[in-house]
Amino acid sequence: MTEAKSKPGAGRTPKGGTPKGEATRGQILDASEILFARNGYLGTSLRDIAHEAGVRMGLVHYHFGNKHLILDAALERKLALLRSTIEESFARGQAQAEEGRGRFGLEEIVAAFILPFLHAASTDSDPLRNYIVMTSHLMSSYRMPELRPILGKLSAVSQILTDQLRIHAPAIPENNLLAGVYLIEAALIFMVQDPGFLDDLSRDHHSVARLEDMASPALRFFARGLESLQEPSAT
Template sequence: MSEPDTKAKILKTAEELFAIDGFHHTSLRKITTKAGVNLAAVNYHFGSKESLLGAIFDRHLGPLNEIRIKRMEAVAALAEKSGERPGVEEVLRCFTEPTLALLHSDASTGYFRMLVGRSLSDPDPTVRQLFLQRVRDVLELLVDLLCQALPHRSRESVAWKLQFSLGAMSQTLTFQNHGPILGSLAKDKSIDDVIEMLTEFIVKGMEG
């Protein structure tokens, strides 16, 4: 190979540009120019622009979901053994806290955080599907656990509240990307603080 891996450079650059400008507003020419590789390299290494996005998702979402599922299974096992219901907060943190861990493990994942936020509510069904098919299993498991934690609520009701929560997450994850909707406000908080506030918000909403 000539340079330190053309494929890796494309992945890194595309992740950043997709996060900042969005999938459809980022052309392959912008990516390849910024990465310093040839235009045709994307189609050669990834097949298509869509597959490139899929590869970016896979890179981070695989490990992340593994951690989430392990934590949720642990919570479920503990609940089974003790005979008590799992707590709503305990369950939800299985989902939100690994995100924080990911963000701290590698500075470059900040872009991935934004990309996920975008993908949750992208107008294009292709982008949403590409993302959702990689988290569907985790979400189903999450609903299962939440139903255990909230036995008096219907599954539909729990699913809808999770939908609300994902919307709130989307707004959070794109932080410093979209920028807060309310201009001057709410700027001087770290992503950690914001995610903590978010977690409290959705826990109360779920329980309420």
């Protein structure tokens, strides 16, 4: 299908937008999250989005113009929520360590980053569920030139992990650090996309302890891998 060309101002909410218009935009973005999560970017058409949202094609064109702009708006919509969720996870881990209720080493740092993704992706009622699954699928299309600027915005989330590792594991050389973060993210993307893994988590998704038990082998694996990337101490 040939997508409609973008109109001036498409993809942006005009000042004074009506409540009905805002509601329609929300329906379209909700539908986009679901479909991009289920079928990916290339597997989703504007007609699919209109059908899922229960609106006419003309309204999709009016509010966004084309699929590229829908994707941009869908990614921007909850990016701040995802960032704050990960930042709060790190803040809790650090606070617990400072209060003497645990430590905050490499395994805890990896857990603070990974567990919020897994918890949200395996909980139907979580507002980030479809968003996280959507972005994990979209990362498979990262090499598409038109998508790279949009998906590049997600680097602000991975930067949280990178910055924490720089602080708490300064012995890891920069090249090794970036390689380690890349591998952790790649594995996380696979776990989020794997329906079987998510189904196992979802059977009792209200139990944080169970979630941590299932994820603990991966957390230990990542932590030991990061340890191996540190430069040996000078003797």
